[in-house]
Amino acid sequence: MIANYGYKDGSGEYYISIDTDKCIACPADRACTKACPKNMFEIITDDYDDQVAAVTQAHRKTLAYDCTDCKPAGGYTRLPCTTACTAAAVAHSW
Amino acid sequence: MTVAQIQATQSGEKKEYWRWEESTWVDEAKNWRDAKFVTAGIDVGSVSSQAVVVCDGELYGYSSMRTGNNSPDSAHNAINAVMQKCGMTLENIHFVVGTGYGRVNVPFSNKAITEIACHARGANYMGGSSIRTILDMGGQDCKAIHCDERGKVTNFLMNDKCAAGTGRGMEVIADLMQIPIAELGPRSFDVDVEPAAVSSVCVVFAKSEALGLLKAGWSKNKVVAAYCQAMAERVVSLLERIAVEKDFFITGGIAKNPGVVKRIERLLKLDAVATKYDSQIAGALGAALFGYTLVQKQGVPAKVAS
Numbered sequence: 001m002i003a004n005y006g007y008k009d010g011s012g013e014y015y016i017s018i019d020t021d022k023c024i025a026c027p028a029d030r031a032c033t034k035a036c037p038k039n040m041f042e043i044i045t046d047d048y049d050d051q052v053a054a055v056t057q058a059h060r061k062t063l064a065y066d067c068t069d070c071k072p073a074g075g076y077t078r079l080p081c082t083t084a085c086t087a088a089a090v091a092h093s094w
Numbered sequence: 095m096t097v098a099q100i101q102a103t104q105s106g107e108k109k110e111y112w113r114w115e116e117s118t119w120v121d122e123a124k125n126w127r128d129a130k131f132v133t134a135g136i137d138v139g140s141v142s143s144q145a146v147v148v149c150d151g152e153l154y155g156y157s158s159m160r161t162g163n164n165s166p167d168s169a170h171n172a173i174n175a176v177m178q179k180c181g182m183t184l185e186n187i188h189f190v191v192g193t194g195y196g197r198v199n200v201p202f203s204n205k206a207i208t209e210i211a212c213h214a215r216g217a218n219y220m221g222g223s224s225i226r227t228i229l230d231m232g233g234q235d236c237k238a239i240h241c242d243e244r245g246k247v248t249n250f251l252m253n254d255k256c257a258a259g260t261g262r263g264m265e266v267i268a269d270l271m272q273i274p275i276a277e278l279g280p281r282s283f284d285v286d287v288e289p290a291a292v293s294s295v296c297v298v299f300a301k302s303e304a305l306g307l308l309k310a311g312w313s314k315n316k317v318v319a320a321y322c323q324a325m326a327e328r329v330v331s332l333l334e335r336i337a338v339e340k341d342f343f344i345t346g347g348i349a350k351n352p353g354v355v356k357r358i359e360r361l362l363k364l365d366a367v368a369t370k371y372d373s374q375i376a377g378a379l380g381a382a383l384f385g386y387t388l389v390q391k392q393g394v395p396a397k398v399a400s
Contacts, residue, residue: 001246001247001249002240002248002249003250004251004335004336006251007253007254007255008253008332009255009256010296013335015251047208047210047211047247048211048246061254
């Protein structure tokens with residue numbers, strides 16, 4: 001399942017997509033939860049009883065601002081979350 | 095303006111044009127006492143609450159009520175409406191699944207499941223196993239869902255940050271135009287030339303833009319048509335993100351508004367699958383079906399709390 005967390009508003013589309021099929025058997029020991037400097041990822045039990053990563057409720061409507069520091073303007077060349085996810089389950093839409 | 099409307103205006107009574115009809119239905123041809131398993135789904139949404147009762151995996155009855163100011167009361171109100179109609183009590187229900195915004199506040203539920211999974215499951219029942227793309231236009235959010243032949247979600251996204259493209263947005267326009275909400279759709283087609291969408295995607299600004307258009311001499315019907323078009327464009331952009339695949343199904347209250355549905359179909363160049371069921375019950379129906387699966391797997395839980 002592709003779970004898209006985020007929103008679209010007048011300024012653009014801001015979604016973090018998590019491919020839960022790749023996430024279930026995480027080869028990186030849930031590194032995304034530690035890599036994000038804003039602690040935006042958590043491990044949940046989804047509706048199909050799989051343990052997968054998700055963006056925390058508190059951050060789902062503020063992604064454009066919360067992720068800014070990790071974008072190129074913040075000095076990063078690669079996003080910490082997508083880099084930590086060796087299964088390539090995490091992706092940003094912007 | 096009708097005589098009743100004039101009288102209401104003169105008496106100072108405020109008419110609520112957004113107010114939609116609550117409903118309750120039970121399949122009189124069936125008897126719930128004959129069922130091995132009776133399960134229920136309670137969808138406590140931001141605007142409406144539904145309760146669906148399923149007997150051995152088949153729809154038996156439902157109610158669709160307005161959500162009050164607290165979720166437990168709304169859940170009780172919805173289930174009581176169905177139970178009173180068929181002489182059932184909570185003790186007779188073997189498994190209850192809560193869904194929707196208020197799912198964790200359904201006091202008599204055995205499990206809570208997200209409305210995304212429930213809408214997919216409900217749409218699979220209502221529209222058949224060929225349904226792949228579901229658009230749920232709820233009271234205060236909008237969801238685009240892709241599912242497989244069993245109704246399992248394979249891709250989803252949700253917009254609950256902005257009221258544009260939601261039922262609440264349509265209610266605001268109904269009140270502003272002083273047109274009963276059920277008439278908005280049909281009246282939006284009563285225009286000489288189809289207008290372009292209102293430019294704003296925000297309900298607040300759409301309201302001020304609509305007022306501006308009325309002052310510029312647009313008819314109410316034309317303004318409603320422009321708003322329906324804006325709403326259709328808004329949700330289609332969400333759908334395109336998950337890639338629309340046949341068959342396509344719409345759930346939620348706005349599925350009852352042909353002014354939006356026809357415009358979505360026009361933009362997608364794809365007809366939505368028609369259903370004989372009430373589009374608003376999809377979430378609660380999916381929840382009740384999840385309950386049926388769970389009770390078969392796990393057995394009847396000790397007691398449903400009330």
